Each structure stands twice: as structure tokens, then as C-alpha cells.
Amino acid sequence: MIYPQYVTEQPSAPSALYVVGDVHGHRTELAGALHNAGLTGEGGEWAGGDAQLWFLGDLVDRGPDGLGVLDLVMSLHSQADGQVELLLGNHEILLLGMHRWGETEISLSTGSASFARSWLRNGGQLGDLHGVEETHLAWLRERPLAAVVADRLLVHSDTLSYLAYGDTIEEITKTVHDVLNGDDAGAWWDIWRRLTTRFAFRGEDGPAHAATLLGALGGQRIVHGHSPVPDQLGILPEDAPVSFEYCEGLVTNVDSGLCQGGPVPLLRLS
Ligand SMILES: [Mn+2]
Incomplete structure (x- = not known):
């Protein structure tokens, strides 16, 4: 006779799932929120089980x-490998591009561009650039572009441009990594430009766009950052919620506008 409770594991409750939207250099606020959520201990060490x-x-x-x-994120990643991960956002691409290409003029069909000009226009910080080390850059160059966790598709940008790089998350990530490990400045620039696009899930075409991305990459619902909720709702950052669900419930925006004065974008999804 078989006693099922001894030979099969009970289906375990899904472990807690947290996402963090755009932090943009606000380390102190992030550290406080992680600690308050019980994800880190007194010394900032991983305590999230x-x-x-x-x-x-x-x-x-x-x-x-x-x-x-x-x-902080690299440290948590190394302590809790496989449980703490970073998706590349357009500003990680910008920092990598600034470090790699700087003032190099990059020829485009529309003229020319440089990472230095974009970096300055988009809030690049000299301290970050001067302090960044090869260990940071190498780690960033290995991060994924998207993930499906439980039934959620996690991405940085609210855009369909990911699909320019492949039909699966693995393919998209590999294509982008190949560019980041190569010398094609125009291809580098295209990653920055494409990841900077936004608003794909707003308006009447939003649900169809969301279905397209979910159909290609998996998951039932999308969670993204990149486009501040206070702007989306037309409210003051200090009044903004941590996240905003829209697009007929298919999409959650977790960019709470921390760098404008909004709350820390730490959201527990399950
Ligand atoms: Mn962004």
C-alpha cells in the first residue's frame, strides 16, 4: 500500500514573489524598503528565505x-543566486554604452548620435561613471532582458521592441548579449533606442499589443517599469501608488516615480 503523503510532496505554496521597478540611484530608500519587507536583515544581508x-x-x-x-543588487544576487535577479533596463544599456563608446559619433540613417549626449540628457551621474568597475560591467552584460515567473511576464520597458531581437526570451537575451560583447556601435545604439520606446499597452490597441507580447514570450500578465505611474495618472509623485494595473488588468506598471518623489517601487505579487 502506498501512502501518498510519504511518496509525493504536497504541492508547496508558491514562494513569495517581489518585483522592484525603477530605483534610479535611490539606494537608501531601496535598502529601507527591502528591510521593511523582511527581505534583508539588520546588516542589509539577504534574509528573504x-x-x-x-x-x-x-x-x-x-x-x-x-x-x-x-x-546592493549584485550583493543580494550573489547571496541568493537564482532568487534575486536584474533585468536590463535602458539605463543599464546607457551606462554600458557610455562606458564603451562615450563621445564616439555613431552614424545613423537619420544623422549621428553619441552615448555621451544621451547619457547627459538622461540623468547620467559622473560619480557612477567614474566609479564603475569591470566587475559591474561584466555582470550587467550577462543579465536577461525578460523573464516569466509564475504567470507573469517581467520586462523593463512597456514596448514591443523586444521582439526585434527574437521570438523567445532566450533568443532576445542572446541577441542583445552578442551586441553588448561586440563592436557594432550602431547595434549598441539600436538597443538603447528600442528599449527607450514606451506606452505600447496604453490606448485602444493596448490589449492587442499585450496579447502579442504574452503570446510570443509567455505568461498571462505583464509587469513593467520605465514609464512613471504619476505621469500616467496625471498626479503628483508623492500621491502615486507603488504600482498601477491597467490595460484590462493585463498589465501592471511598477515605476512609481521614485526619482521624482514617489514611493519605493517594491511590489509583492504573490
Ligand atoms: Mn527605463
Whole structure:
């Protein structure tokens, strides 16, 4: 006779799943929120047990200590490997591009561009650039572009442009990594430009766009950062919620506008 309780595991409750939207250099606020959520201990060490913590990109730029945020996330990743992960945002691409290409003029069909000009215009911080080390850059170059966790598709940008790089998350990530490990400045620039596009899930075409991305990459619902909720709702950042669900419930925006004065974009999804 078989006693099922001894030979099969009970289906375990899904472990806690947290996502973090755009932190943009606000290390102190992030550290406080992680501690308040019980994900880190008194010394800032990982204390989240088997919880999963996904950063949706844009750790750096605009705010005072992007490198500190990056160090914190890298440290948590190494302590809780597989449970703490970062998706590349357009500002990680911008920092990598600024470091790699700087003032190099990049020829485009529409004229020319440089990472230096875009970096300055988009909140690049000298302290981050001067302090960044090869260990940071190498780690960033290995981060995924998207993930499906439980039934959620996690991405940085509210855009369909990911699909320009492949039909699956693995393919998209590999294509982008190949560019980041190569010398094609125009291809580097295209990643930055494409990840900077936004608003795909707003308006009457939003649900169809969401279905397209979910159909290609998996998941039942999309969670993204990149486009501040206070702007989306036309409210003051200090009045903004941590997240905003829209697009007929298919999409959750977790960019609470921390760098404008909004709350820390830490959201527990399950
Ligand atoms: Mn962004």
C-alpha cells in the first residue's frame, strides 16, 4: 500500500514573489524598503528565505547613488543566486554604452548620435561613471532582458521592441548579449533606442499589443517599469501608488516615480 503523503510532496505554496521597478540611484530608500519587507536583515544581508526578488531595470542614473544600488543588487544576487535577479533596463544599456563608446559619433540613417549626449540628457551621474568597475560591467552584460515567473511576464520597458531581437526570451537575451560583447556601435545604439520606446499597452490597441507580447514570450500578465505611474495618472509623485494595473488588468506598471518623489517601487505579487 502506498501512502501518498510519504511518496509525493504536497504541492508547496508558491514562494513569495517581489518585483522592484525603477530605483534610479535611490539606494537608501531601496535598502529601507527591502528591510521593511523582511527581505534583508539588520546588516542589509539577504534574509528573504526562498522568496524571489526581481529588479526590472534602471538601477542607475537620475538619482544620487546608482553604483550603490548596483552594488546592493549584485550583493543580494550573489547571496541568493537564482532568487534575486536584474533585468536590463535602458539605463543599464546607457551606462554600458557610455562606458564603451562615450563621445564616439555613431552614424545613423537619420544623422549621428553619441552615448555621451544621451547619457547627459538622461540623468547620467559622473560619480557612477567614474566609479564603475569591470566587475559591474561584466555582470550587467550577462543579465536577461525578460523573464516569466509564475504567470507573469517581467520586462523593463512597456514596448514591443523586444521582439526585434527574437521570438523567445532566450533568443532576445542572446541577441542583445552578442551586441553588448561586440563592436557594432550602431547595434549598441539600436538597443538603447528600442528599449527607450514606451506606452505600447496604453490606448485602444493596448490589449492587442499585450496579447502579442504574452503570446510570443509567455505568461498571462505583464509587469513593467520605465514609464512613471504619476505621469500616467496625471498626479503628483508623492500621491502615486507603488504600482498601477491597467490595460484590462493585463498589465501592471511598477515605476512609481521614485526619482521624482514617489514611493519605493517594491511590489509583492504573490
Ligand atoms: Mn527605463
